[in-house]
Amino acid sequence: MKIGELASATATKVETIRYYESIDLLAPPARSASNYRDYGGKHLNRLSFIRRARDLGFSLEAVRELLALSDNIGQSCEAVDLIASSHLAEVKRKIDDLTALRSELERVIGSCRHGTVGECKIIDTLAPRSAC
Numbered sequence: 001m002k003i004g005e006l007a008s009a010t011a012t013k014v015e016t017i018r019y020y021e022s023i024d025l026l027a028p029p030a031r032s033a034s035n036y037r038d039y040g041g042k043h044l045n046r047l048s049f050i051r052r053a054r055d056l057g058f059s060l061e062a063v064r065e066l067l068a069l070s071d072n073i074g075q076s077c078e079a080v081d082l083i084a085s086s087h088l089a090e091v092k093r094k095i096d097d098l099t100a101l102r103s104e105l106e107r108v109i110g111s112c113r114h115g116t117v118g119e120c121k122i123i124d125t126l127a128p129r130s131a132c
Contacts, residue, residue: 001038001039001040001044002036002037002038002039003017003018003036003037003039005039006039006043006044006047009044010044010047010048010051011051012047012051017047020047020050023060025046025050025060025063025064025067026043026046026047026050027042027043027046029043046067049066049067049070050063050067053066056087057087057091058083058087062083062087065079065083066080066083069083108121108122108125109122111125
């Protein structure tokens with residue numbers, strides 16, 4: 001299949017496919033007689049794997065490691081579990097940070113008295129405090 005067909009089949013932009021090739025996440029395909037990229041089922045499967053991993057928030061480096069591990073199906077999946085567990089811990093940390101951010105924004109917005117900007121508690125919270 002041509003690059004546009006692969007892009008459509010995986011909901012991936014053509015530029016992204018070319019980028020994945022340039023960083024060796026996706027092997028470059030053979031070229032047709034007319035010099036078009038000619039992708040096959042292996043490319044489709046690998047790109048689908050990459051897309052799913054990226055949709056789950058794995059970094060490109062983690063995707064690279066997962067791909068390398070997936071190429072060796074006989075080994076223990078302990079390394080895969082470590083990568084996924086590490087990613088989950090990072091997701092939980094981000095959720096905690098976002099929860100704290102939400103609470104602070106709710107507090108600041110809740111302090112609004114709908115007066116003038118000069119007495120606005122939201123602006124007050126954002127303004128730098130003087131050192132004196």
